[in-house]
Amino acid sequence: MQLRSVSRTYGSGDTVVTALDGVTLGFPTGSFTAVMGPSGSGKSTLLQCAAGLDRPTSGSVLLGGTDLTGLSGTRLTLLRRQRIGFVFQSFNLLPSLTAEQNVALPLRLSGRRPAKGAVRDALARVGLADRARHRPSELSGGQQQRVALARALITEPEVLFGDEPTGALDSAAGRRVLSVLRGMADEDGRTVVMVTHDPVAASFADRVLFLADGRLSGELRAPTAESVAAGMARLEAVSC
Numbered sequence: 342m343q344l345r346s347v348s349r350t351y352g353s354g355d356t357v358v359t360a361l362d363g364v365t366l367g368f369p370t371g372s373f374t375a376v377m378g379p380s381g382s383g384k385s386t387l388l389q390c391a392a393g394l395d396r397p398t399s400g401s402v403l404l405g406g407t408d409l410t411g412l413s414g415t416r417l418t419l420l421r422r423q424r425i426g427f428v429f430q431s432f433n434l435l436p437s438l439t440a441e442q443n444v445a446l447p448l449r450l451s452g453r454r455p456a457k458g459a460v461r462d463a464l465a466r467v468g469l470a471d472r473a474r475h476r477p478s479e480l481s482g483g484q485q486q487r488v489a490l491a492r493a494l495i496t497e498p499e500v501l502f503g504d505e506p507t508g509a510l511d512s513a514a515g516r517r518v519l520s521v522l523r524g525m526a527d528e529d530g531r532t533v534v535m536v537t538h539d540p541v542a543a544s545f546a547d548r549v550l551f552l553a554d555g556r557l558s559g560e561l562r563a564p565t566a567e568s569v570a571a572g573m574a575r576l577e578a579v580s581c
């Protein structure tokens with residue numbers, strides 16, 4: 342996936358805010374990237390534009406040979422359903438549905454009947470084969486996020502985006518979620534992109550991209566929690 346000169350502004354005239362300012366970058370197939378930066382640096386906007394949930398003001402977003410910015414609303418929705426997965430900090434499960442019903446939902450929404458065993462396989466993949474009949478209120482936060490991951494997996498997305506997927510979890514639950522994300526890149530060849538504030542979470546990625554004021558301000562390969570924390574401290578010192 343590639344972003345070319347992507348800008349996103351909000352508002353107009355005196356109140357215009359440039360959330361993203363000409364960002365060009367690639368997310369190689371099968372890689373796991375963490376996006377970090379101070380509050381307001383444009384991380385969520387970057388994710389939303391890359392995932393086709395928001396439209397850049399200018400520039401292009403390419404998935405394979407398809408430019409998302411040229412698609413109609415209907416075609417963009419279809420592409421998102423078929424090729425992109427998203428997990429949020431707040432899980433976003435439907436409380437009245439069981440884990441397996443939540444996981445099957447994306448297929449049902451696109452008019453497909455889940456293949457026999459596919460839902461159970463997705464739940465097994467995230468270590469929740471024995472929780473299929475539980476509702477979200479009967480699951481821990483970490484388990485709920487793993488149901489959300491199974492729901493994202495069921496459509497076999499090329500790219501999976503996470504907006505602080507471990508932000509609401511304790512460190513042990515967060516590590517399990519991060520291990521599933523790591524496996525999605527390593528074992529399934531999916532491209533994983535995650536916004537996080539947590540240097541430990543970022544250290545599960547292949548590289549960390551740092552954003553500041555809507556621009557790319559640095560990149561760290563083979564990150565460790567220590568090197569990421571040092572990179573963040575440098576950025577925050579500059580932006581103070």
Ligand SMILES: Nc1ncnc2c1ncn2[C@@H]1O[C@H](COP(=O)(O)OP(=O)(O)OP(=O)(O)O)[C@@H](O)[C@H]1O
Pocket residue numbers: 351352358359360378379380381382383384385386387
């Ligand atoms: N809908 C909107 N209308 C106006 N301004 C917005 C809107 N969404 C975001 N912004 C502004 O764009 C900039 C980037 O916001 P964004 O949410 O992408 O930052 P972020 O790095 O994800 O921040 P945080 O870490 O606090 O979540 C901020 O200055 C924000 O106030």
